[in-house]
Amino acid sequence: MSTRAEKTAFAQRLQIALDQLVLKATPNPNVKTIKGATDLARQFNLRHHGAAGITVQAAHKWLKGQVIPTNDKIKTLAEWLGVGEYWLHYGPLPEAEALKAKLMPSLSTLKLVEEIEILPVYQRYLIEELVKQFDKHTSC
Numbered sequence: 001m002s003t004r005a006e007k008t009a010f011a012q013r014l015q016i017a018l019d020q021l022v023l024k025a026t027p028n029p030n031v032k033t034i035k036g037a038t039d040l041a042r043q044f045n046l047r048h049h050g051a052a053g054i055t056v057q058a059a060h061k062w063l064k065g066q067v068i069p070t071n072d073k074i075k076t077l078a079e080w081l082g083v084g085e086y087w088l089h090y091g092p093l094p095e096a097e098a099l100k101a102k103l104m105p106s107l108s109t110l111k112l113v114e115e116i117e118i119l120p121v122y123q124r125y126l127i128e129e130l131v132k133q134f135d136k137h138t139s140c
Helices: 004-024 037-047 056-063 071-081 085-090 095-103 107-117 121-138
Strands: none
Touching: 004 056, 004 071, 004 085, 037 056, 037 071, 071 085, 107 121
16 A cells, blocks of 8 residues: 555656656647646546556546556556656666666667677677777767
């Protein structure tokens, strides 16, 4: 069960994400300001692919910090608003988790490493030298 402070903090992060969505898309006329619970419910329901959408009352409770949505709804909100699920639900990552997330290579990076590892030795050498050259130019 979430505390009142957690619910209030969620509502603040939700409002920040909603405001940022509009600011990021200012030149895009298709992105409208979310003016209240009705707009939030309507826009959310257009994007949520779960069993059921939400009511205006549910959106109102999110905005007022009375309820934190379920994980599937957090996921839809995070994808729509372009924020992390963890951040939206809980706030910033704890320092150790943030460091771990920063150090964890992405899936595309791991795939690239696998592709490089299967190359012949001389081709791996060429890639290594190329990376070193880029590194020299970026540190200037």
